[in-house]
Amino acid sequence: MKKQKLELEPSLIGGDLGNAIETARKAVAAGTNILHLDVMDGLFVPNFTIGPDIIGRIRENVPEHFRLDAHLMIYSPENFIEKFVKCGCEEITFHIEATEEVRYTIDYIKKCNRYAGLALKPETPVELVLPYLKDLDKVLIMTVEPGFGGQEFLSEMLNKVKILASYKKKYNLDFDIQVDGGINYETGLMSVKAGATRLVCGSFFYKQKDLKATADKFHSFEGEAL
Ligand code: DX5
């Protein structure tokens, strides 16, 4: 397993969605490198958020080096990849439960030169992603039920993180392991110790007074893959 850099990804919906550009700029000013963008269709999850138009507006208003990571909680993501490429997402993650075209969708994202991620709901066994690990840039382990911010971290999910970390080691792979939901200093550190290299943090991050100090603290965590 290669040494990787830990990234904190502020999640847009944890801040003020009505001022999405301002919320994104706060993540930039805090010194983070990636913004997590939750896209929901009201069917795959019982909620709605933003789509390519708003993401495009964010892209125009943040520096080029700042990456946009779309977490698609939508059915048939393969039909929409092009839209998320065009609006400026550097990273696109979709759910394994949302399509029968998993291999095709990964290949499509990679063909567009984007970072490809596969996400799992809490009830989905981690074994289902193993056949795709070689081709993935990232696996997203949901540590809450997808659909809403502000929920409590499901610590049983750390076992999935550990299983993925052991595969990385065994096969010398370097995909990122991302955790999403209920992340704060305590659950973030637990995740990093288990092998996570990406921490998505919504409500906890945007609630803090000093966002730069918050990002610095998360980035100082040390763990298995770092
Ligand atoms: C939930 C989303 C998360 C959400 C996390 O479906 O995938 O990205 O923003 O929010 P917090 O950090 O508040 O749990």
Ligand code: ZN
């Ligand atoms: Zn998310």
